[in-house]
Amino acid sequence: MTDTIVRILPPEQGEVKNTVLSVKDLYVTFNTLSGLIHAVNGVSFDLKEGEILGLVGESGSGKSVSCKALIQLLPSYAEIKGTVNYRGDDLVKMSHKEIARYRGESISMIFQDPVGCLNPIKTIFSHLKEVLIKNGDKKNLRRRAKEQLKSLHIKLSGKRLRDYPFQFSGGMAQRVQIAMAMAGGPDILIADEPTTALDVTIQARILNELKRVSRKRNLAVILVTHDLGVVAEICDRVAVMYHGRIVEMGDTEQVISFPRHPYTRALMSIIPVIGDQSRKMTPIPGECLPAAVEVQGCDFADRCDRVDEYCKTVKPVTEEYIGHNYSCFHPYKDIPVAASDFPSEAERFVSNKILLEVKNLSCIFEIRSESGGKEKLAAVDNVSFHLYEGEIFGIVGESGSGKSTLANAVMGMLNPVEGNVIFNGQKLNREGWNLKDYARQVQYVFQDPLGALDPRMDILKQTAEPLLIHGVKSQKERLSRARNMLKQCGLNELLFLQKPYGLSGGQRQRAVLARALVNNPRLLICDEPVSAMDVSVQAQILNLLKKLVIENNVTVLFISHDLSVVHDMCDRVAVMYAGQIVETGTMKKIFNNPEHPYTKLLIDSIPKINFNRKERPNRAIQGEYHAVTCNAL
Amino acid sequence: MLLPVMLFKKIYCFLIAHSYFVVKILRAVITTFIILVLSFFMVRASGNPAEIYLGDNATPKMVEYFNKKWGLDEPLYVQFLTYFSSVISGDMGDSLIKNRPVSEIITERIPATLSLMVPAAAISMFLGIILGMIAALHHKKITDGGILLASIIGFSLPNFFFGVILIYFFSVVLGLLPSSGNDSFRHYIMPLIAIITADVAVFTRFTRAALIDIFEKHYITNFRALGIKEKRILFLQALPNASIALLTISGFYIGSLVAGAIVTETIFSWPGLGSLLIASVKARDMPLVQGLILLFGISIVAANLIIDFLYGVIDPRIRKRAS
Numbered sequence: 001m002t003d004t005i006v007r008i009l010p011p012e013q014g015e016v017k018n019t020v021l022s023v024k025d026l027y028v029t030f031n032t033l034s035g036l037i038h039a040v041n042g043v044s045f046d047l048k049e050g051e052i053l054g055l056v057g058e059s060g061s062g063k064s065v066s067c068k069a070l071i072q073l074l075p076s077y078a079e080i081k082g083t084v085n086y087r088g089d090d091l092v093k094m095s096h097k098e099i100a101r102y103r104g105e106s107i108s109m110i111f112q113d114p115v116g117c118l119n120p121i122k123t124i125f126s127h128l129k130e131v132l133i134k135n136g137d138k139k140n141l142r143r144r145a146k147e148q149l150k151s152l153h154i155k156l157s158g159k160r161l162r163d164y165p166f167q168f169s170g171g172m173a174q175r176v177q178i179a180m181a182m183a184g185g186p187d188i189l190i191a192d193e194p195t196t197a198l199d200v201t202i203q204a205r206i207l208n209e210l211k212r213v214s215r216k217r218n219l220a221v222i223l224v225t226h227d228l229g230v231v232a233e234i235c236d237r238v239a240v241m242y243h244g245r246i247v248e249m250g251d252t253e254q255v256i257s258f259p260r261h262p263y264t265r266a267l268m269s270i271i272p273v274i275g276d277q278s279r280k281m282t283p284i285p286g287e288c289l290p291a292a293v294e295v296q297g298c299d300f301a302d303r304c305d306r307v308d309e310y311c312k313t314v315k316p317v318t319e320e321y322i323g324h325n326y327s328c329f330h331p332y333k334d335i336p337v338a339a340s341d342f343p344s345e346a347e348r349f350v351s352n353k354i355l356l357e358v359k360n361l362s363c364i365f366e367i368r369s370e371s372g373g374k375e376k377l378a379a380v381d382n383v384s385f386h387l388y389e390g391e392i393f394g395i396v397g398e399s400g401s402g403k404s405t406l407a408n409a410v411m412g413m414l415n416p417v418e419g420n421v422i423f424n425g426q427k428l429n430r431e432g433w434n435l436k437d438y439a440r441q442v443q444y445v446f447q448d449p450l451g452a453l454d455p456r457m458d459i460l461k462q463t464a465e466p467l468l469i470h471g472v473k474s475q476k477e478r479l480s481r482a483r484n485m486l487k488q489c490g491l492n493e494l495l496f497l498q499k500p501y502g503l504s505g506g507q508r509q510r511a512v513l514a515r516a517l518v519n520n521p522r523l524l525i526c527d528e529p530v531s532a533m534d535v536s537v538q539a540q541i542l543n544l545l546k547k548l549v550i551e552n553n554v555t556v557l558f559i560s561h562d563l564s565v566v567h568d569m570c571d572r573v574a575v576m577y578a579g580q581i582v583e584t585g586t587m588k589k590i591f592n593n594p595e596h597p598y599t600k601l602l603i604d605s606i607p608k609i610n611f612n613r614k615e616r617p618n619r620a621i622q623g624e625y626h627a628v629t630c631n632a633l
Numbered sequence: 634m635l636l637p638v639m640l641f642k643k644i645y646c647f648l649i650a651h652s653y654f655v656v657k658i659l660r661a662v663i664t665t666f667i668i669l670v671l672s673f674f675m676v677r678a679s680g681n682p683a684e685i686y687l688g689d690n691a692t693p694k695m696v697e698y699f700n701k702k703w704g705l706d707e708p709l710y711v712q713f714l715t716y717f718s719s720v721i722s723g724d725m726g727d728s729l730i731k732n733r734p735v736s737e738i739i740t741e742r743i744p745a746t747l748s749l750m751v752p753a754a755a756i757s758m759f760l761g762i763i764l765g766m767i768a769a770l771h772h773k774k775i776t777d778g779g780i781l782l783a784s785i786i787g788f789s790l791p792n793f794f795f796g797v798i799l800i801y802f803f804s805v806v807l808g809l810l811p812s813s814g815n816d817s818f819r820h821y822i823m824p825l826i827a828i829i830t831a832d833v834a835v836f837t838r839f840t841r842a843a844l845i846d847i848f849e850k851h852y853i854t855n856f857r858a859l860g861i862k863e864k865r866i867l868f869l870q871a872l873p874n875a876s877i878a879l880l881t882i883s884g885f886y887i888g889s890l891v892a893g894a895i896v897t898e899t900i901f902s903w904p905g906l907g908s909l910l911i912a913s914v915k916a917r918d919m920p921l922v923q924g925l926i927l928l929f930g931i932s933i934v935a936a937n938l939i940i941d942f943l944y945g946v947i948d949p950r951i952r953k954r955a956s
Binding site: 071073100101102103104105108109110111113116117118119120121122123130131134164166177180181183184 | 850851852854855856857858859860861862863865869870873874877947948949950
């Protein structure tokens with residue numbers, strides 16, 4: 001955890017390398033009770049020695065399934081067709097017993113949920129022992145485990161080998177996974193969203209470590225991710241997947257600078273570009289085509305702005321272009337993505353009247369210390385800030401920084417130990433806390449919309465419910481106000497009588513927003529409202545939120561771990577670290593001129609897309625900061 | 634002056650550090666006390682034994698003498714205190730009918746029950762875990778379906794019904810096996826079969842469910858992706874995790890074992906604790922009923938205490954969180 005300098009290296013222009021893996025016409029079909037689901041529809045790609053190939057797409061695009069199909073890691077009801085040629089052997093035709101010999105030794109895999117990928121009741125050493133016994137004999141296991149970690153520059157003391165997975169942070173658990181995956185000396189590592197569940201500073205390090213291992217051992221990596229920024233950081237080549245097909249593939253620089261397929265271009269447009277405040281995200285309309293649905297023509301036709309009748313009837317074939325393949329009839333030609341592509345947004349009116357003021361707020365919990373006594377942990381430590389009316393104020397920090405505890409304290413769900421919350425000039429304290437009246441004016445939006453909605457009540461009724469609680473007597477009025485609000489949140493009237501399970505993730509969050517806003521609150525607290533969503537849905541919800549803020553004249557306290565999302569949303573931002581606000585300022589100031597070293601580290605850690613790669617300097621991160629792990633709650 | 638303070642602090646720290654176990658032991662002691670109280674008062678709530686022993690024609694003088702002899706004329710709380718203090722010192726009183734110490738009568742009967750229940754439990758667990766494993770490995774295939782069906786049948790056949798059928802065929806019709814007593818190995822066959830058919834089914838279903846759940850877990854996929862052999866994954870990763878779920882039902886199971894003993898022992902006229910309980914309740918032999926309830930209660934509490942300790946041993950999350 002204490003590497004002093006981590007360098008993010010640019011992809012190297014290497015000599016011609018041998019192909020280790022050649023995938024041709026890979027089809028994966030799931031035979032389910034509700035019919036056949038074609039998850040992968042003819043994927044072909046080559047993987048060269050030591051190369052990092054990014055596989056990008058939204059959930060359900062088939063990227064993860066294609067990877068698991070390579071080593072037959074799919075359930076028995078999946079049918080795999082095509083050829084996967086690994087050094088002359090066809091992996092698809094092998095029996096389960098035969099393929100097991102290739103796993104770990106030739107092709108290894110690491111997964112998204114690093115702690116969940118370790119057996120909770122076994123020590124870290126016993127995990128490493130398993131792979132070491134498989135790839136060698138039973139002698140000197142402890143020494144070999146330490147050597148393995150050392151050779152991968154994983155700083156893990158021998159003492160920690162005796163610990164259990166639940167005592168490990170996500171980042172360390174992911175390093176253990178990498179060590180396990182590398183024990184058999186594979187040629188290929190499949191990394192399935194390895195950093196998605198991790199904090200941004202940890203993500204930067206894990207990506208660097210992956211890259212270093214790849215360069216040092218000439219390891220080919222297939223990096224599955226939904227984040228084009230991650231691809232731009234470390235991948236040599238990239239393949240963009242949509243609905244089980246690769247729609248565009250080529251050198252990362254080529255694809256990112258000159259995307260040809262409209263989908264790639266759309267994906268680019270929803271990624272916030274740091275340092276460019278004027279740009280507005282343009283969400284892709286509609287939602288991802290589900291894998292169970294087959295269309296006659298181009299899969300992307302219903303969301304594409306260049307679509308014509310021909311697209312809807314004929315599947316596009318793959319066109320070749322120097323080092324760059326795409327399947328589209330109407331590709332963009334050599335037009336770089338530029339800031340001018342994106343319209344700038346309407347100005348929000350921010351008054352200079354203070355709506356919410358938080359003064360010296362502290363939340364202290366008692367936890368049991370290791371020696372057996374009680375210890376005090378300040379999850380929020382002497383925090384002060386204020387919100388102007390009409391403003392979107394961001395609080396950013398990594399997990400364990402205390403941002404959610406702070407939000408709970410402001411909401412009144414948690415009594416602060418010290419300090420004051422002053423709302424609209426009125427001091428709220430433990431005695432005079434009129435929660436019901438306060439709750440009408442302050443609303444909360446959670447990360448998980450499914451958990452926030454009542455599973456047995458239809459959307460319309462749920463949206464009308466807050467009005468009933470706060471004394472709107474006429475049912476007719478309640479329902480009509482709820483209907484209007486849902487419409488304003490972009491929900492189709494056909495969905496009003498659905499239960500939450502009948503809605504997609506994005507639609508659920510729209511319903512949650514409608515329910516929060518139906519009673520005209522003055523302050524909206526959004527706690528990671530888009531963190532669990534796909535990029536395209538994320539962009540839609542964020543844009544909706546911005547629109548709603550203007551239309552309903554609310555002030556927003558926006559909490560996120562994702563600086564790029566905050567960057568896109570907020571007027572001002574506070575950076576939290578270990579329970580304290582280390583820096584507050586306008587968006588521009590924080591991003592262009594960060595003062596606190598932790599803020600600098602956070603901004604540096606965001607995987608960025610740079611439209612002009614050659615001018616990009618090698619960034620060096622001084623890595624002394626890591627968030628305190630706080631499991632008190 | 635300093636020494637007692639330090640000693641106190643040391644003891645305090647030790648208790649806090651092992652709070653998981655300390656709490657469990659305290660809870661077990663409290664539960665045992667509650668069982669003692671309940672068994673005492675509930676037995677007394679069912680009426681005065683004098684009416685049964687002396688019959689309807691008893692004169693008030695006889696009743697008075699009877700009550701005085703057994704201490705039944707004292708106020709209830711005095712009776713309880715006397716009983717409580719004698720139980721603590723190991724004396725559970727004398728049986729009203731047999732005129733012998735309760736502890737002696739119970740001790741005589743324990744071997745018969747244990748010799749039936751211990752093998753039954755061991756065989757049930759062993760077979761159940763094996764069958765559950767086979768079913769889980771063949772999930773959604775014919776083998777799995779067959780085992781599941783058999784376990785449903787075994788589970789839903791009541792012990793008393795199945796026992797009677799066994800006696801009818803093997804003792805009455807075929808005359809192969811003895812229907813009552815526990816004198817030879819042959820006496821054990823039918824009671825064992827009757828108990829095991831039902832109990833294997835319980836363990837099969839729980840093992841199967843636990844393993845199927847664990848096979849879906851990410852760490853199993855991870856080990857598969859690294860090419861670890863399926864056998865090693867099953868025995869070294871999946872089974873130890875499944876044992877946590879199995880421990881939970883073992884707790885319930887040991888409780889039901891005693892209840893099962895009552896039914897099975899009655900059908901096969903087994904001279905064990907179960908049939909003793911039935912006989913003593915019928916005769917309203919208060920000290921003996923109290924003694925048996927206390928014994929059954931303590932055995933359930935002790936079994937659960939052991940299981941709680943085993944949780945701590947198997948699952949590091951419980952152990953580490955406690956310290």
